[in-house]
Amino acid sequence: MTAQAEEWEYLLDKDLSKFEIWMGVPHSSVTGLPEGTPQSEEAGKGIGVPMGLDNDVKNVFTMIEEDGEPVLYITGEIYGGLTTLKEYGNYHMSLQVKWGEKKWPPRLNLLRDSGIIYHSYGAERSFWQVWKSGLECQVQETDMGDFISIAGPKVQIRVNKDEKRARFDKTSDIYASTYTSAYPEPDSPHGEWNTIEIYTVGNTAVHLCNGQVVMVVEEATFPDGTPLTKGQIQIQSEAAECYYKDFKIRSIDAFPPEIRKEMRLKGE
DSSP: OOOBOSSOEEOOOTTOTTEEEEEOOOBTTOOSOOTTOOOBTTGGGTOSOOOEETOOTTOOEEEEEETTEEEEEEOOSSOEEEEESSOBOSEEEEEEEEEEEEEOTTOTTSOOEEEEEEEEESOGGGBTTTBOEEEEEEEETTOTTOEEEESSOEEEEEEETTSSSOEEOTTOOOEEOSOBBOSSOOOOOTTSOEEEEEEEETTEEEEEETTEEEEEEEEEEOTTSOBOOOBEEEEEEOSEEEEEEEEEEEEBSSOOHHHHTTOOOTTO
């Protein structure tokens, strides 16, 4: 049996009191910034001067109310990270996310993008001068639950390499530690809510999208090989308008049976 806390910890409140905000490099197209704020044509590559901690002057991250519920609204206008003050390990995390309409440079012609970086550690500016190192559960149109290693961590994921990009395949005996597409891809239609869940036990993690297991991440480590088992959680602003709600987390000490039966770990 899985032992877990009876109560969820809800992470969103009207003051975002459980988070800090780090703002990255503003693109040269951003208007309304304080005079003298450095901007860059290559902000999307992290080239330039980040705005830094607690400097969200454009209110990229705000709390609103929608249908009587508290909702995190992310404009996406400037790359940024909303980061939990606490570290978490051995947990079940759940949230809902949906897309708005607005997109911003430098991603006007690309898929709408955000992301959840878990087991985050180190400096905020470790990747593109905006995000910490960690493990990313991708939140992107048609790519919900993909895996990306951000600035250093190593992992092992069973993959099918018969496609252009490695894709998660629990039946495979080939392992990779690269960007890996989720499988399946049960995204909701544009503008509708998706439920994203992450289960972590030790240095193994599972991504779920709309109730389906779409990724199993094994043997997560720091670059020196030390097991990566906990860290902060970051929500990304990445040039797309989006909304998050019902963001909650609870402790577990093992994967629930219904999740474990969908996993095939090394040696199995």
